[in-house]
Amino acid sequence: MLVLDEVTSLTGYIAGTPLQSDVLLEVKSPYDGRLVGTVTLGNRKDTEAAIAAGLKGGPLLTRYDRFAVLDKARQLLEERKEEFAQLIMSESGLCLRETRYEVGRARDVLHFAAIEALKDDGQVFSCDISPQGKARKIFTLREPLSLAVAITPFNHPLNQVAHKIAPAIATGTPVILKPSEKTPLTAIRLVELLYEAGLPHHMLSVLLGPTAEVAEVLVQDPRVELVSFTGSVAVGKHIAKQAGYKKVILELGGNDPLIILEDADMDLAVTLAAEGSYRNSGQRCTAVKRILVQESIHDEFVKRFVEKTKEYICGDPADAATRVGTVIDEPAAVYLEDVVKKAVAQGAKVLYGGRRKGASLEPTVIVDVPRDAQMVVQESFGPLAPIMKVKDLEDAIALANGTAYGLSSGIVTRDMEKAIYAVKHLRMGTVNINEVPGYRIENSPFGGVKDSGLGIKEGVIEAMKCFTYVKTFSMPW
Structure with a gap:
């Protein structure tokens, strides 16, 4: 028999505020069909509220602040590793050998993202290197996006979510998470853990609900600057058509x-x-x-x-x-x-x-x-x-x-x-x-070509580049 016998009742969050709704998603074990948990679902109004909350923002986090949140989340995940492994097993049907391994991978993602949050990859260019040059220097820095959306699949309910949220936090980019309806419980527990670790609530929302009222609204909204999706080729290509003028990261199938x-x-x-x-x-x-x-x-x-x-x-x-x-x-x-x-x-x-x-x-x-x-x-x-x-x-x-x-x-x-x-x-x-x-x-570049994706790499370091834009400025020198 599965270890978890209690039904886990969870809800989506709009910038830390639990959703208020009577509409529930039931999550059942693929192994024996028992009810594992329920999730309160959102609607279009909730989606709009999550977008507004993310764009409104809040206090800017220093590099150390971002490091501290991610490192604390890593510590909390380590303390609760068996709880997360059991939850993944219950909602996905994966055996404990795999779910315990996945928790370890997600812990690495948080660890590497915390480390990268402390690093500055800015560049310096001297301008006096040509006959037309001047006595100036050009500097680069990376700034966070206004708002990103992350859509994750069922097959790695914890690690795939961590791979999108952690790099966003490391850069200071607010993100709205839409996890798979097949394995949402682990994703929501991770969001709660990040709140507990000190993440300002405006930095992260999590929503599930009808596709037309949640996912499509998030993908199509022009105020969203990036959509990061991992899943099937068909859905990925549909997102590419619907997203409009914004960054799109697609990690799709493999053969x-x-x-x-x-x-x-x-x-x-x-x-x-x-x-x-x-x-x-x-x-x-x-x-x-x-x-x-x-x-x-x-x-x-x-x-x-x-x-x-x-x-x-x-x-x-x-x-x-x-x-x-x-x-x-x-x-x-x-x-x-x-x-x-x-x-x-x-x-x-x-x-x-x-x-x-x-x-x-x-x-x-x-x-x-x-x-x-x-x-x-x-x-x-x-x-x-x-x-x-x-x-x-x-x-x-x-x-x-x-x-x-x-x-x-x-x-x-x-x-x-x-x-x-x-x-x-x-x-x-x-x-x-x-x-x-x-x-x-977890920090090495990862991604594919052809129908496996757009060639844009993930992995903590590459994902952080996607969740930012490069600003240059110059000064007399």
Whole structure:
């Protein structure tokens, strides 16, 4: 049974003031369907009030003030890490192994954002460097935006929210958060924690409600200077059309390949393929979605990979032995089950797993997957491990680049020349050598190209640049 038995009753906040409404969103466990919590929903009037509160502003925070809030939030999150891990598990169906790991990642985001808040990345340009120059110096500084909007997905209910809110706080930019309706409880708890850490209330609001009255209003309002969205390609492109004349950060889907060459360390390759495919129930934009194995080692890899997959027990997310919880809901699991069936109809073979019960889907090993199968052309967001043969590195790169996505990738090889060749020729935002496609630290640049995003990077340092604008001024010198 899940650990949390009480129903968590939460509300949205307009600059720290709880919403007043009788309209509630019910949040249920994907694992057993029980009611996990409720959230008070807002409407268009509340959205307008949140925008007005953010624009009205309040006392400006010094760099140290911003550092202190973020560092205090980090300390509070550390003290309550198990509470947050249990809450994420209850509303998302992810197992405790994953939710505890996610809390640690979010703690890093707050830590790195606090550090960056203390830094000044201003530049100085001497003007007497050309015949037309003058005895002056030009200085740059970064100033916060008037108001930003952050729209976050379900798959990382804490870390994705932290990745948007923390950089905004570090720069002094007020932000309105619209979390996923599927996993809103963790997001709201983080907002409350930031208030407790001393964040001035005008700096942060959080709202959920009908799309036409909340999300669309936030995206379209010309007073909002930035919209940062992480989620599906379809919704991201819709936001890009609706946002108008403002900054837009889009972190969208991925169809990330792991390329395994014949000279690879086989133990490492098997481990990376399993961890990349099954962690977070496969619900990561950077999860391994396609395993591209050089044909000379294909059969040996498959044999060992099936045995490795057996270690990833699917079951009750609260059970310490469980390594794969549910996907986000039953319709998502049904979709994954369907794309496997379609691949099998095209000639693919399921070697292990594939059984579904409600929102639970076993880790699934599939071989002989056609290159035009839906499950490898589109993003399959779950614990699927389709294995595809490739002739050589050139064939692998052509296959890897042959979808609409370009987020992350990995290559397993002992050959440095081939590794460098892959870095140069894979059209992805990230290429990791002898590591899963999703490897990163929380302050390193992250983002994709093509349908994976606009090429604008996230990660704490890059996000802080997006939440500010550069002002130059000059003085006689």
